[in-house]
């Protein structure tokens with residue numbers, strides 16, 4: 001069974017063809033990143049205009065690389081939320097058009113749940129229960145999976161990736177901030193500056209990263225250029241964020257009594273985070289499942305893989321009624337997928 005996955009939730013136009021829910025035949029990611037750089041963040045209007053220009057080429061290229069044609073596709077899986085509404089609508093509209101023209105079933109996928117799915121591409125899938133940590137530019141959440149997803153905690157202000165991006169901007173670095181800060185941090189001392197760690201109470205699984213970002217701003221304001229070594233700030237900031245992410249993820253495992261953690265999202269590409277989480281978890285006999293580098297940031301292979309699993313689980317096989325639309329604030333566990341009309345409403 002061939003699934004065409006499409007994700008246009010943010011600034012990447014991503015299309016992928018996946019066979020039987022596991023073999024990635026193509027994984028195309030066009031990014032409008034360089035057009036956003038000078039603004040220090042994604043400009044929604046620019047992102048969706050570029051999606052309109054790029055999406056048909058991305059689909060053509062994904063099919064060509066997979067040596068497939070539209071008539072070979074058995075299912076189209078498209079992200080319907082969360083994300084930028086204009087961007088989401090581009091992917092949804094083209095997915096609907098292809099579904100209608102090719103008489104192909106269409107399934108709408110939750111982007112956050114797809115991020116966790118990316119940890120299982122070309123890897124063994126652990127049995128539930130597990131704790132999931134999604135750390136991306138727009139989201140930071142902890143979830144519990146015991147067949148279905150339950151939200152345990154989420155950020156009350158900035159997402160982890162957003163904090164990296166904002167601190168990079170404060171330091172005069174380029175967007176996206178995560179990779180640049182990680183690289184700079186390699187030459188810095190993570191213990192040089194003790195930036196605040198906001199735990200929001202001993203048992204809270206919520207996050208807050210706006211305080212550490214402001215602390216970086218004040219540190220720069222209060223120290224002269226000679227006193228400041230940017231690499232130390234980068235390393236110390238990164239360490240503060242990682243301390244919080246690791247501590248809260250392991251706390252969630254303790255509360256839920258689970259011994260598996262699945263991580264997804266752009267910040268999951270951070271090597272220091274991986275190393276720290278894996279070694280701290282190992283001391284508690286907890287195993288960590290990570291996506292390979294290319295599947296951490298936005299991609300459509302994760303959407304196709306989750307689409308396949310959801311479709312197999314869904315009892316009906318009729319063609320979608322094409323009522324699918326964007327849900328920009330879609331939350332974790334709210335809806336893993338939607339098949340035309342809400343399946344519960346059609347049964």
Ligand code: KG4
Nearest residue numbers: 136137138161176178179266267270297298
């Ligand atoms: O998952 P993603 O591609 O897009 C969203 O769904 O938001 O995540 C992008 C975010 C950006 O904020 C970027 O700075 C961050 O992931 N990121 C990183 C690293 N690579 C990307 N953060 C820390 N370390 C990295 N190596």
Ligand code: ZN
Nearest residue numbers: 115136297298
């Ligand atoms: Zn994402």
